[in-house]
Amino acid sequence: MPRTSKTPRTHRKAAGSPSSGSAQPANLLATVALSAFVATDPLSLKLIETARRVASTGSIVLIHGESGTGKDLLASLIHYLGPSPQEPLVKIDCASLPHDLLESELFGFERGAFTGANQMKRGRFELAGYGTLVLDGIASLSLAMQAKLLRVIEDRTFDRLGGTKPIRVSARIIALTNVDLAAAVAARAFREDLFFRLNVVPLEVPPLRERAADVGVIATHLLTQISETHSRPQLRLAPEARMALTAYSFPGNVRELRNILERSVVTLPASQSQITLDDLPRNVRNASAGPRSKQTLEELERDYIAEILDHTRGKKSKAADILGITRKTLLEKRKKYGL
Ligand SMILES: Nc1ncnc2c1ncn2[C@@H]1O[C@H](COP(=O)(O)OP(=O)(O)O)[C@@H](O)[C@H]1O
Ligand SMILES: [Mg+2]
Secondary structure (H helix, E strand, O other): OOHHHOOOHHHHHHHHOHHHOOOOOOOHHHHHHHHHOOOOOHHHHHHHHHHHHHHOOOOOEEEEEOOOOOHHHHHHHHHHHOOOOOOOEEEEEHHHOOHHHHHHHHHEEOOOOOOOOOOOEEOHHHHOOOOEEEEEOHHHOOHHHHHHHHHHHHHOEEOOEOOOOOEEOOOEEEEEEOOOHHHHHHOOOOOHHHHHHHOOEEEEEOOHHHOHHHHHHHHHHHHHHHHHHOOOOOOEEOHHHHHHHHHOOOOOHHHHHHHHHHHHHHOOOOOOOEEOHHHOOHHHHHHOOOOOOOOOHHHHHHHHHHHHHHHOOOOHHHHHHHHOOOHHHHHHHHHHHOO
16 A cells, blocks of 8 residues: 555654654644644655754754745744744744835834834844744845844844844744755855854755655645635545645645645535545646556556656655665566566
């Protein structure tokens, strides 16, 4: 059986049980955050373990990954697994705010700092207190703002705009980016010194297509949420639909998976509680090798192994992990099927 049929319980056990060799989540918030981050692929389980180790250190974290891979979710997980889960978790999207607005949002301002500043306002650095400040879209900061942020990180203090009393930064900083910051540094679009300051603990969230084993369990999790939102009985994925999704490349990652499922549910007749291959968009259907029910078990095995090898871009150990067989068995099967 493909291991993609595992339930999210796998991850909770692997990431949270004493048998995994790490401590139990110390609090309810951590447990909830862990259950929101659904994973069963070895790549993701490893990422969660790293996040767990990093969380307790309180150090700056830089999370890189394609859009929709779960960077925001991972940042929350680190916060809730960290030493101060009850403290504020504050996020700001640096990409969506123009320079001046971003500055006043981040640092706040004193009354009278500029026209219209009728009363003092605290910025996100202050609001984050002893918790976590998540800076999303860090690569889109202007060079001037990069310089300012670097100073704040180095001094651990800042002034509100128009203020004279330095305020201490106690929050942990987590920066998110879907841009390769090292390349941005090479292109002189990003300050090298700030990059080094942020790059203390770099975490890479792999694209969904590189962790094929996650697709089924995340889809099931999302379907539970979507069923609730649309007040429908628990919706399920037919095996061929699940296979097709697992074979699909998801350029938009988990966000795209959610959109695909939402769309399928909206057009699903009320009498139907299962999403079949036909209910999926054409591009997803095309990614699958066609109806599997007409195949022999051997053909099914061959195609599935080929699919997983494709997903792992030929990385055999990883493919063997996902398939739940040893590397040696995988090599034998490749030979047998001429893959
Ligand atoms: N491992 C996962 N388990 C469950 N939901 C996920 C997972 N990864 C991402 N998601 C969901 O996918 C969407 C996109 O995730 P997000 O963290 O916003 O991605 P990013 O910040 O990388 O663009 C969100 O709705 C998020 O809850
Ligand atoms: Mg995001």
